[in-house]
Amino acid sequence: MRRSWFSVCALVIVLASAVLVPAAGAAEPSPGATPTLVLTASHATLECSGAAVLAARLGVAGATVRLSRKAAGESDSRLIGTFVTDAFGAIAYRAAPRVTTTYRADFLGNAEWLPASAEVTVTVRPRVRLFAPERVYRGERARLKVQVAPAHPGASVSIEMWRGDAWTPWRVVTLGGDSRAVSLWSADRVGRQPFRVAMAADDEHAAGASGVRRVRVQKPNPYGVPIGAKRIVVVDLSQYQMYFFSYGRELRSFPCVLGRPSLPTPRGHFRIYAKGMNPGGPYGARIMSYHPPCAIHGTNEPGLLKRFPRNFSHGCTRLANANAIWLYDHAPIGTPVWNVP
Numbered sequence: 127m128r129r130s131w132f133s134v135c136a137l138v139i140v141l142a143s144a145v146l147v148p149a150a151g152a153a154e155p156s157p158g159a160t161p162t163l164v165l166t167a168s169h170a171t172l173e174c175s176g177a178a179v180l181a182a183r184l185g186v187a188g189a190t191v192r193l194s195r196k197a198a199g200e201s202d203s204r205l206i207g208t209f210v211t212d213a214f215g216a217i218a219y220r221a222a223p224r225v226t227t228t229y230r231a232d233f234l235g236n237a238e239w240l241p242a243s244a245e246v247t248v249t250v251r252p253r254v255r256l257f258a259p260e261r262v263y264r265g266e267r268a269r270l271k272v273q274v275a276p277a278h279p280g281a282s283v284s285i286e287m288w289r290g291d292a293w294t295p296w297r298v299v300t301l302g303g304d305s306r307a308v309s310l311w312s313a314d315r316v317g318r319q320p321f322r323v324a325m326a327a328d329d330e331h332a333a334g335a336s337g338v339r340r341v342r343v344q345k346p347n348p349y350g351v352p353i354g355a356k357r358i359v360v361v362d363l364s365q366y367q368m369y370f371f372s373y374g375r376e377l378r379s380f381p382c383v384l385g386r387p388s389l390p391t392p393r394g395h396f397r398i399y400a401k402g403m404n405p406g407g408p409y410g411a412r413i414m415s416y417h418p419p420c421a422i423h424g425t426n427e428p429g430l431l432k433r434f435p436r437n438f439s440h441g442c443t444r445l446a447n448a449n450a451i452w453l454y455d456h457a458p459i460g461t462p463v464w465n466v467p
Contacts, residue, residue, distance in 0.1 A: 159239065159240065160239070160240040160241075160242050161184055161185060161186055161233065161239045161240075161242050162184075162185060162242070163182065163183070163184050163191075163231060163233055163242040163243060163244045164182070164183045164244055165180065165181070165182050165183075165229065165230070165231045165244035165245060165246045166180070166181050166183075166246060167179070167180050167181075167221070167229070167246050167248050168180075168181075169248065170246075170247075170248065170249060171248070171249040171250075171251065171332065172248065172249075172250060172251070173250070173251050173252075173253050173334070174224055174250055174251065174252055174253045174275055174276055174331070175222070175253055175275065176222070176250075177220055177221065177222040178220075178221050178222075178223075178248050179218055179219070179220050179221075180193070180218065180219045180220075180221050180229055180231075180246065181216060181217070181218050182209075182211075182216065182217045182218075182219075182231040182244065183214075183215065183216045184211055184215045184216065184233055184242070185214075185215040186211060186215045186233070186239060187211055187212065187213050187214070187215050188210060188211060189210070189211045189215065189233055189236065189239075190208060190209070190210055190211075190233070190234065191208070191209050191210075191211060191217055191231055191232065191233050192205065192207075192208050192209075192231070192232045192234070193205075193206040193207055193208075193209060193217070193219055193229065193230070193231055193232075194206055194229070194230050194232070195221075195223075195227050195228065195229050195230070196227065196228045196230070197223065197225050197226070197227045197330075198225045198226040198227065198329055198330045198331075199225070199329055199330055203230060206219065206229075207219075217231075221248065223248055223250050224250065224276050225250055225276075225330035225331060226247065226248065226249050226250045226330060226331060226332065227247070227248055227250070228245055228246070228247045228248075229245065229246050229247075229248065230243060230244070230245045231243065231244050231245075249332045250330075250331055250332065251331060251332045251333070251334040252274050252275065252276065252278065252325055252331045252334040253274065253275040253276075253334070254272070254273075254274050254283065254323050254324075254325050254334045254335060254336040255272070255273045255274075255275075255323075255336055255337075256270065256271070256272055256285075256321060256322060256323045256336040256337070256339050257270070257271040257272075257273070257339070258270050258271070258321055258339040258341050259341060260340075260341070260342060260373075261341070261342045261343075261344060261353045261354075261373055261374060262313045262341060262342075262343055262344070262353065263313070263343070263344055263345070263346040263353055263374060264313055264314065264315065264316050264343050264344065264345055264346060265312075265313065265314070265346065266312075266313055267310045267311060267312050267313070268310070268311045268312075268313055268341050269308060269310060270285060270308070270309045270310070270311055270321060271306065271307075271308050272285070272299060272301070272306060272307045272308070272309075272323050272336075273305065273306050274301055274305045274306075274325065274334075275305065276305075277304070277305040278301050278305050278325075278328075279301055279302065279303045279304075279305055280300060280301065281300070281301045281305075281325070281328075282298050282299070282300055282301075282326075283298070283299060283301065283307065283323050283324065283325045284296075284297075284298050284323065284324045284325075285297045285298075285299060285309060285321060285322075285323055286321065286322050286323070286324055287319060287320070287321055288319075288320035288321075288322075288338075293322065293324070296311075296321075297309055311341075313341070313343040314343075315343060316343050316344060316345050317342075317343055318340050318341070318342050318343070319340065319341050319343060320338050320339070320340045320341075321338070321339050321340075321341065322335055322336050322337070322338050322339070323335065323336040324336075344374050344375060346374075347371065347374060347376065349362075349369075349371075349464065349466060351371045351374055351464075352374070353373055353374035354373070355371070355372075355373065355374070355462070356372060356373065357370065357371070357372050357456065357457060357461050357462075358370075358371045358372075358461070358462045358463075358464060359371075359398075359422070359453070359457060359461060359462065359463045359464065360464045360466060361382065361384075361391070361443055361463065361464070361465045361466070362466055363384060363391060363393065363465060363466065363467050364467060366381060366382055366383070366384055366434065366435060366436045367379060367380070367381060367382065368380045368381075368382045368422075368443065368445065368453075370453065370456065370457070378449075378452065378453075380445050380446070380449040380453075381431050381436070381445075381446075382431070382436070382443050382444060382445055383425065383430050383431060383436045383437075383438050383439050383443070383444035383445075384436060384437055384438075384439060384443060385420075385437060385439050385440060385441035385442070386437045386438055386439065386440070387437060389439070389440045389441045390437075390441065391420065391439070391441050391442070391443060391465060392417055392420060392441065392465060393465050393466070393467055394417075394464075394465060395462060395463070395464050395465075396416040396417045396462070396463045396464075396465070397416060397460055397461065397462055397463060398414045398415065398416045398422075398457060398458075398459055398460065398461045398463060399415055399416065399459060399460075400414075400415040400459070401413065401414050401415070401454060401459060402414075403454070405423065407426060408423075408425065408426055408427070409421075409423040409424060409425075410423055410424020410425045410426055410444070410445075410447045410450055411424040411447040411450055411451050412424055412447075412450040412451055412453070412454040413450075414453065414454060414457060416463045417463075419440075419441070420441045420442050420443070421442050421443075422442070422443045422445065422450070422453065422463070423442060423443075423444060423445070423450060424444070424445060424446070424447040424450035424451075425444040425445065425446065425447065425450075427444075428446055428447070430444070431444075431445075431446055443465075
């Protein structure tokens, strides 16, 4: 019985002690003292059109805090609003500045605390964008387009090229009234050329740069296949050879059998309009129709592909069955077929 009475007393003392502990995050009152006010931004530097979350931490629950801002180029601060801190003595505000801006939080004080203030600056970079083609043929000119936001009409920006191990200025262009500029670059060497655009800092913004755009310069093909075409089948009638091009690059090449002199393979530009698997007989493993009654198909006479010239069909283009299967898998309906002399 004595042990039970002591246990109850000990429990009462523990509970009483717990009641005296202040809530987490809240400051203990200290009349006449200055509380610690901290103002932070989730992003100290951001790109125009981006946002940062401002957090003012005072540690005094239910306190009134004024939040204001002063943008670059402005002489006076502007009030954003008045906020009341939460149970942890904090407030949060989402800011989306267009220019570099300094934010200020002010606690005016109350009967228990003296006033306090804090500042944080959010630096804003312009949004610089570069548009460039992914591929061009050697000897062509690539159109490089620049766009900057917010608008900077009349500002100068530098188009830079990556050369070896560093960015090198290539051309300085002036933004027009729509904050855009265009420049042409002559592609004279096969390979990849990285570009970016850099813009110097001004009174309202930090220096900015675009993402990197890599232009692939390719050797032109002899058939004039456009570099923007995802896939084109070219049959060179004089070579008895078929080529599969993708974005101007030759991916595969196959020997083929063409029409006999009395039933020549037609010349011109066509498109695959029908496909079939395992037609059998002289059509082999696959068939792709492009100009009635002509088609590209496999064969049951692979030995004909070893002869030259190879004019044995009724106008169709015959391939080894393995090659016909590959083409069937990579040339959907609608794929252009160019039969060139």
